Amino acid sequence: MTYVVTRLCRDCLDTACVGVCPVSCIYRYVGDDTEKYPNQLYIHPGECVDCNACEPACPWEAIFPEDDVPAVFAEDTALNYAMEDDEDDFEVCDEEEHEQPTPEAIETNKRKWGV
Numbered sequence: 001m002t003y004v005v006t007r008l009c010r011d012c013l014d015t016a017c018v019g020v021c022p023v024s025c026i027y028r029y030v031g032d033d034t035e036k037y038p039n040q041l042y043i044h045p046g047e048c049v050d051c052n053a054c055e056p057a058c059p060w061e062a063i064f065p066e067d068d069v070p071a072v073f074a075e076d077t078a079l080n081y082a083m084e085d086d087e088d089d090f091e092v093c094d095e096e097e098h099e100q101p102t103p104e105a106i107e108t109n110k111r112k113w114g115v
């Protein structure tokens, strides 16, 4: 199993998850095909050790264990897996300074993506 970053991360990218990952397997896309890989972070399925550290650390509630990804985000699981074929266009994300979003902002983001 792996953990999956879903589209709830898109355009948030606060990197709160990055600092807690013990194996540095959370990546940023640096290639040109931003239609295929939107502006969010990605967990490398082959490197994730299922430690669960990132899920509670994500203020946007964007990370799920693979088996618990909501059906509405099913495509995001495939997208995290797809990065294994395009590894040269990804680099390990560094943690940046970030602020905790408000509960209202988190709910608004969920509604935007149909949750």
Ligand code: SF4
Pocket (backbone or CB within 6 Å): 003, 020, 021, 022, 023, 024, 025, 026, 043, 047, 048, 049, 050, 051, 052, 053, 054, 055
């Ligand atoms: S579950 Fe653990 S190893 Fe996997 S991405 Fe999250 S923090 Fe990293």
Ligand code: SF4
Pocket (backbone or CB within 6 Å): 005, 008, 009, 010, 012, 013, 014, 015, 016, 017, 018, 041, 057, 058, 059, 060, 061, 062, 063
């Ligand atoms: S903490 Fe969540 S929203 Fe922030 S970058 Fe990581 S996955 Fe994306």
